[in-house]
Amino acid sequence: MSGLLAIFGNMQLWASTLSLSVPLVLPALGGTFSERTGVVNIAMEGIMLIGAFFAVFFSSLTMNPWVGLLGAVVAGGIMAVIFAWAAIRLRSDQVIIGMAVNIFASGLTAYLLNTIFGFGGTPVNTPMLPHLNWPWLGRIPVLGPLLNDQSILVYITLLLVVAGHFFLFHTRLGLRMRAVGENPEAADTAGINVYRIRYLGVLISGFLSALAGAYLSIGVLNSFEVDMTNGRGYIALAAMIFGRWTPFGSFGAALLFGFASALSMPLQSSVAAKNLVQMLPYVVTILALIGVGGKSVAPAADGVPYEAEK
């Protein structure tokens, strides 16, 4: 019992919950935008990998992590546009195209890792994004240890969640996005360009996934490893569903999954316990999907390709 208290009373656990949630919050938020416009984006897993790789690539090339971040977002955006073109314009099966992107991204990043950096991995002097440390923040109880000394992307993520909520529910464009995801025919009749809105939704999810990838590679580490996303893109989709396709809901659900991952950290001492506890985020994901905590309803046109009347 006192052991449990020591674990849960440890602020380190909550701080790592937050930092482990970020690579889930970002794609979950991205997936919200994509699916709200009617496109199921399984490709986020692969786009994250692309982002993670190119963040390290550009960061080590220019010795500037911000260029790395920009490179990640651009590369992820390109991947997202290709996915969107196939899913929207060619009306391909969105899940299969997404899988294609994921296989491609996994192969390409591993291939480029060997081609560009050889077999020794990415350079050890790759600069990483700064962690912010304000002494005054650190002195505030509870909030201080939680929020202080996190990667700058953690704060950006928190801002993006709020901005995403505002954008989706309080702007004209946000309303249009939701309309396209619920009833593209009606939106089309009302003069909204369904294709363009869907491209925008997918592009936002691509940017955010790439940010998440960059967070993994130059936010918490300064290296790229093969398949380092470890299924986070899929977990993020589950978080988005559990969060009922809303930015705040996705954020909360992603925190829950982050907590499940953070739990395995204090248990590193025992190999057996570590391996079992590492299953937790995946089990929690399944439980969330089964609907523990209520059923959620997808946007009506989610996953259905739209063909404009000519």
Place this chain on the structure above:
Amino acid sequence: MQNENFQDVTPLERHGFLRALLRAVSTPLVAVILGILLGSVIIEVSGYNAIAAYVSLFQGAFGSGYSIANTLANAVPLILAGLGVAVGFRAGLFNIGAEGQYWMGAIAAVWVGYAVNLPWYLHIPLALAAAAVAGALWGGIVPGLAKAYAGAHEVITTMMMSYVAIFFSHYLLENGPMMEPGYVPQSPVIRSSAFLPVLVKGTQLSAGIFVALAAVAVVYWVLYYTTWGFEIRALGLNRRAARYGGMPVQRNIVLALAVSGLLAGLAGAAQMMGVQHRLYDSFSSGYGYTAIVVALLAKNDPIGVVFSALLFAALGTGAQYMQIGANVPGRMTDVITGLIVFFVAAERMVELASRWLAKRRQQRRSQAGRPGVGPAQGRGAELESKGAGV
């Protein structure tokens, strides 16, 4: 998934052999060619010689009797797991968790293989059966029931179950109950009575290939000649109509995912009993994910699965030679694989390209002063009834 063959006849019966064959292979063939072409562009851009790469890839896969045998051996788990994914697809279910089901099958087969002592004619069937049951439960119980009764999307649940299975294998092997005494995280070697006999000495080709081919025959028969197969295909084409037609939709969802998992479990068993003979601690066998691609390229046809499994098995065995012979990192084959899947799914690209060409021709004609006649613009009345709806 387009599925034009919803009559109660096999594709062969309907079209005649050649036309059926042509129809079936045209898109996959174009996709493979485009994938290889674009792959060679990437190889060239990154400073290697694409022709040298493909030559050594081909030599690695088919260059000698030895390498052909190894390619066939590599195809065994791909055929079995690919069949599993194809059965799921046929029911409209996207089982991307074949990897986890493969692991559970492998764990079950290895456990029966070393913990039980039986003569070979009982030991081999028992180990295969254990793997089949393990895979079926892994696919059917959680993802199946969750899909049928709670609507949880199987893409995510099967994927999550894969991660759980892999961590479970780590748990078993890293100082766990299945670890061989010593320091290396691996299981004991299975008893030789559970070995699938090797067919070509010095290669990995074992009697597992017969297990795979038998599975192809059984799945073909079940899909096209049994009521349940009919129900599964009906489920995949239109779930609502299947329910309206009085079919037990929820039960069939669970069963389809269970059969899908069963086949992937057998893939794990065939690999353990025919090739590895013990379980190693690793993060991925790779077969479970490639199985998805195998099924997609085969358009979920059981016989097509054999050929598409051979293609990806060849890419797999050839990859190592490509790395040695042409210095090109072996993971290039995954890039090509991703491209092939993309082109298979983006079938309409060809349609779009030809329409664009027709339009240009028409424009040029009208510029030349002739009234544009052009081909009819109407496109076939295509019913768009799919939707993944994660």
